Amino acid sequence: MRHLFLFATLFATPLSAGVPEALDEVILPGFSDFAEATKALSVAAQADCTPEAIEAPWNAAFDAWTQIGDIRIGPSETGALSVAFWPDTRGFTPRVLGNLIEARAEVGTDPEAFAEASIAARGLFALERMIYDADFNAYAPGSYACTLVRTITAELAGQGAALDAGWDGFARVMLSAGEDGNTLYLAPEEATRALYTQLLGSLEFTADSRLGRPLGTFDRPRPTRAEAWRAGRPLRNVLLDADAAVAQARALAGFDLPQTDAALARLHAAADKIDDPSFQNVKDPAARLRVEILQQHVRALSDTIEAELGGALGLTAGFNSQDGD
Amino acid sequence: MTTRRVFIASLLAASANPAAGWAAVGGPTYLAAAKCRDGSHMLAGLREDGSVAFTVPLPARGHAAAAHPERAEAVGFARRPGSYAMVVDCRDGTVLHRLSAPQDRQFNGHGTFSPDGALLYTCEQRVEDSEGFVGIWDTAASYSRIGEFRSHGVGPHDIRVMPDHQSLVIANGGIRTDRWDRAKLNIDVMRPNLVYVDVTGALLERRDLPGFYQNSIRHLAVRGDGLVGLAMQWEGEAGYAPPLLALHRRGAPPVLCEAPLQDELAMGGYAGSVAFSGDGSEIAITSPRGGRIHRFSDGGVFLGAVSRADVCGLAPHAGGYVASDGLGGMLLLRGGTLTALARADVAWDNHLVAIRA
Numbered sequence: 001m002r003h004l005f006l007f008a009t010l011f012a013t014p015l016s017a018g019v020p021e022a023l024d025e026v027i028l029p030g031f032s033d034f035a036e037a038t039k040a041l042s043v044a045a046q047a048d049c050t051p052e053a054i055e056a057p058w059n060a061a062f063d064a065w066t067q068i069g070d071i072r073i074g075p076s077e078t079g080a081l082s083v084a085f086w087p088d089t090r091g092f093t094p095r096v097l098g099n100l101i102e103a104r105a106e107v108g109t110d111p112e113a114f115a116e117a118s119i120a121a122r123g124l125f126a127l128e129r130m131i132y133d134a135d136f137n138a139y140a141p142g143s144y145a146c147t148l149v150r151t152i153t154a155e156l157a158g159q160g161a162a163l164d165a166g167w168d169g170f171a172r173v174m175l176s177a178g179e180d181g182n183t184l185y186l187a188p189e190e191a192t193r194a195l196y197t198q199l200l201g202s203l204e205f206t207a208d209s210r211l212g213r214p215l216g217t218f219d220r221p222r223p224t225r226a227e228a229w230r231a232g233r234p235l236r237n238v239l240l241d242a243d244a245a246v247a248q249a250r251a252l253a254g255f256d257l258p259q260t261d262a263a264l265a266r267l268h269a270a271a272d273k274i275d276d277p278s279f280q281n282v283k284d285p286a287a288r289l290r291v292e293i294l295q296q297h298v299r300a301l302s303d304t305i306e307a308e309l310g311g312a313l314g315l316t317a318g319f320n321s322q323d324g325d
Numbered sequence: 326m327t328t329r330r331v332f333i334a335s336l337l338a339a340s341a342n343p344a345a346g347w348a349a350v351g352g353p354t355y356l357a358a359a360k361c362r363d364g365s366h367m368l369a370g371l372r373e374d375g376s377v378a379f380t381v382p383l384p385a386r387g388h389a390a391a392a393h394p395e396r397a398e399a400v401g402f403a404r405r406p407g408s409y410a411m412v413v414d415c416r417d418g419t420v421l422h423r424l425s426a427p428q429d430r431q432f433n434g435h436g437t438f439s440p441d442g443a444l445l446y447t448c449e450q451r452v453e454d455s456e457g458f459v460g461i462w463d464t465a466a467s468y469s470r471i472g473e474f475r476s477h478g479v480g481p482h483d484i485r486v487m488p489d490h491q492s493l494v495i496a497n498g499g500i501r502t503d504r505w506d507r508a509k510l511n512i513d514v515m516r517p518n519l520v521y522v523d524v525t526g527a528l529l530e531r532r533d534l535p536g537f538y539q540n541s542i543r544h545l546a547v548r549g550d551g552l553v554g555l556a557m558q559w560e561g562e563a564g565y566a567p568p569l570l571a572l573h574r575r576g577a578p579p580v581l582c583e584a585p586l587q588d589e590l591a592m593g594g595y596a597g598s599v600a601f602s603g604d605g606s607e608i609a610i611t612s613p614r615g616g617r618i619h620r621f622s623d624g625g626v627f628l629g630a631v632s633r634a635d636v637c638g639l640a641p642h643a644g645g646y647v648a649s650d651g652l653g654g655m656l657l658l659r660g661g662t663l664t665a666l667a668r669a670d671v672a673w674d675n676h677l678v679a680i681r682a
Contacts, residue, residue: 077617077632078587087564119587183663184632186654193652194634209563319360319651319672320597320613320637324558325388325434325543 016177016188017313018252022195023171025251030068030244031164037064038153038160045153049139049146051131054153058127061156062233065124066240067247070202073194074173075166082119083159085126086227087209092120097129097136097148104144111154123159125228126152132230189315195252196315199245203302206241210234211295214279221282235277238294242267242301249305253312263304267297344396347680350415351378355640356399356678357649358387359671367671368399370415370680373642375655375666381418384411389435392680393464394442399678400424406431406450406502412468422468430458430473431504434482434543438464439524440490448481448495449473455501455510457481459493459526474526478518479511483545485553487521492529494553495520498541500560512560517542519555519573532579537567546599546608551575552623554601554608559594569596570610572625582608582625591615591630597637598676602645609646609658613637613675618648618658629661638677649673 041057048054068076069084085093096118100108107113114122129136130149139145174194177185185191209227214234216222226234246264250257274290281287310316347353353370360366366386370378387401397415410432412422426432429452436447445468447460457476462468476484478497485494499517501510516538521529534540539561546554555571566589570582583589593614601608607628609620613635620628633656638649645659653669 072591073616073632077615078591078630081587081590089562089564183656183665184634186652186665186668190634190652197634318613318635320635320675321616321651324595325597325675 016175017192018254019174019177019188019191019195021254022248022251023174026244026247027068027071027195028167028171030064031160031167034061034064034068035157035160035164037061038157042150042153042157045150049141049149051137054127054149055131058124058131059231059233061160062124062228062231062237063240066237067244070205070241070244071198072201073198074170075163079159079163079166083123083156083163085119085123087213087225088120088125092118093126093129094133094135096121097126100148101136101145108144108148108151111151111158114151114155115158122152123156127156128228128231192252192313193315195248196310196313197318199248199252200302200305200310200317202241202245203298203305206238207295207298207302210238210241211279211291211298214282215288215291215295216282218285218288221288223278223280223282226279229278229280232278234279235271235274238298239268239271242298245305246301249309253309255312257305257308259304259308260301263297263301267294267301270294270297344398344414344421345416346395347397347415350397353378354680355647356390356392356680357638357676358383358390358401358674359653359669360386360674361671368401368413368415368418369671371655371677373647375647375657377667377669379415381413381415383413383418384420386674387411388432389676390678391436391438391445392678393438394440394681396442400436400445402432402434402436402447406433406452406504406507408432410436410447424462424468424470426460427470429453430460433457433480434498435484437484437486440486444471446484446486446493448476448484450480450502452504455480457495457497459484459495459522474522477520477522477528477531479516480541482541482543485545485547487547488549488551492521492523494545494547495522496542496545496555498543498558499538500541509560512539515539515541515560517557519553519579521575530575532573534571534579534581537581540567540569544596544599546601548601548605548623550605552601554599555579556596556599556610558596561594563594564590565594566590566592567594569594569612570599570608570619570621570625572608572621572623580625582621582627584619584621584627584630588619588627588630591617592619598639600639600641600646600679603641603643605641609639611636611639611648613651618646620658620661631658631661631663633663637675638673640677640679647677649677 041061044057174191177191178188214226354373355371366383369380391400402410410424411420430449433450434448445462449458449460458473461472463471476495480498480500482498483496497518499515518533540557544556553573557569568581568583571579573579592612595614596610598611616634618631635651648656651672655666656663
């Protein structure tokens with residue numbers, strides 16, 4: 001860059017610290033696992049489309065997703081949203097699925113064409129409706145809805161493969177941070193910061209949305225706003241997503257994070273006290289309190305990572321993204 | 326050889342107009358505030374190639390700057406809602422004037438100069454209820470306050486002079502804030518609007534965004550033919566993904582500019598800056614939360630997204646747009662392609678202000 005200019009206070013920042021490790025140890029294997037899991041789900045659905053037959057592989061795919069699902073850079077910047085369209089604040093998913101089924105729409109029979117369908121009708125949360133929602137899951141083998149389920153799983157497998165391949169390419173962009181022509185990451189430390197920001201963003205999303213949405217307000221708890229509550233996954237997702245954020249933090253650090261490990265253990269201990277893994281009992285003040293405590297532990301984990309990892313790497317959250325105007 | 330008469334003439338000229346023009350500070354095209362590594366704040370003048378024309382220290386973080394059309398003077402506003410603004414000499418950072426809002430007024434965002442540089446208009450709100458006002462300051466009389474008029478809305482945040490030079494456009498964000506802590510008090514009933522007034526403050530036109538009352542209208546861009554771009558920030562439920570840009574032309578309803586759902590979701594309900602491209606053929610908004618820029622045609626059709634972490638500042642550039650970010654990057658956006666112009670070891674603050682625009 002010809003016009004590069006530096007100010008006198010330049011100090012040494014770690015060069016792309018931990019980026020190769022985070023990619024090789026956590027992120028790329030995570031996308032590879034998700035591609036495998038969605039492929040297995042699709043294979044199962046083609047053999048037997050009924051909810052009973054695809055419930056287990058769907059949950060396995062969702063488990064795999066939690067390892068990398070909150071990342072929103074590179075191929076995942078918009079690609080993650082058609083895998084996991086949540087929260088659905090405007091109720092798009094049941095509406096679009098209902099319309100497809102009622103119209104027996106051609107697009108629902110062709111995985112390739114389905115890639116152009118609304119993101120609300122695609123991915124894990126559309127399948128959650130088809131498997132667990134009584135308004136949708138009574139379909140018979142051979143019905144349009146059965147074909148639609150096969151289409152959604154096949155298209156999701158396609159997304160899994162595309163994300164896996166896309167991340168292989170995007171990893172090279174992250175690893176070439178600071179090199180000529182890389183306009184996404186103008187310096188090596190920007191790639192480190194990008195991954196660091198993602199894992200903190202995941203914990204923030206868990207606290208604000210995965211836990212904050214069902215908690216609602218004390219006067220008006222909203223249990224049916226919990227993530228994948230029909231499938232009984234809300235608590236499981238909170239824990240798997242937190243585990244994944246810590247795994248990414250460890251890989252990025254390259255050194256031990258004892259305080260982070262302890263904060264994660266406290267989070268799990270708080271989770272053990274929760275009776276209903278779907279948070280459907282948050283109208284009960286005692287049950288609500290336990291979910292609120294869990295939420296505090298998620299925020300505490302985030303603060304600990306900021307201090308222990310962010311502090312060591314000299315990283316701070318975004319200047320403009322954190323302070324609106 | 327300097328004659329006595331020329332010497333006196335130059336002396337008189339200097340005392341009558343002691344301020345320097347922009348050429349005297351390196352001919353910058355843009356102003357940008359920044360936070361330095363050591364925690365101090367500065368104001369920089371930047372050229373179109375990304376190079377630095379000047380830097381001067383700022384006594385505190387400024388919220389937004391306004392550039393005098395001729396003199397190398399910038400007005401920096403306190404963090405909103407704030408009680409003071411500073412007029413800074415861009416030669417050395419000297420605070421030439423300190424503007425104090427009247428007792429029951431707070432500065433609430435941006436300000437702009439009249440095209441001849443004689444007046445400064447400031448977005449203000451009444452302390453007790455956030456009712457909007459525009460303060461008028463006489464730049465030739467040490468920036469003394471000479472009047473005010475209503476903004477015809479709540480919580481005005483941005484103001485621009487229209488190309489006819491006879492009218493102003495105001496973004497009333499619609500948000501009532503607590504007088505001390507910026508807490509938002511009326512999110513459930515907020516009503517942002519876009520207002521045009523003449524230079525005496527008489528209301529010419531008022532528009533709102535039906536169906537999107539929680540979409541706070543916060544920043545404006547104006548094209549030479551009077552087309553106005555409005556950038557919004559969503560105050561409603563997270564994940565709602567409303568459009569964050571609208572286009573408006575006097576006398577017509579606003580046109581909402583929508584991107585595909587996954588792109589709107591990726592913006593995080595937040596547009597930080599808005600600018601027309603250098604040739605005016607398209608318009609873009611930034612989202613530091615999403616780390617992306619959305620481009621639209623001047624008819625409101627989505628043209629695409631580009632990614633860059635913590636990007637927020639945006640201004641017209643001969644080649645398209647120039648964008649700045651919290652990582653110190655200055656980038657040229659031409660068509661759908663970003664190229665780096667420069668990277669400084671500072672965090673560029675929210676806005677890039679075009680000088681003489």
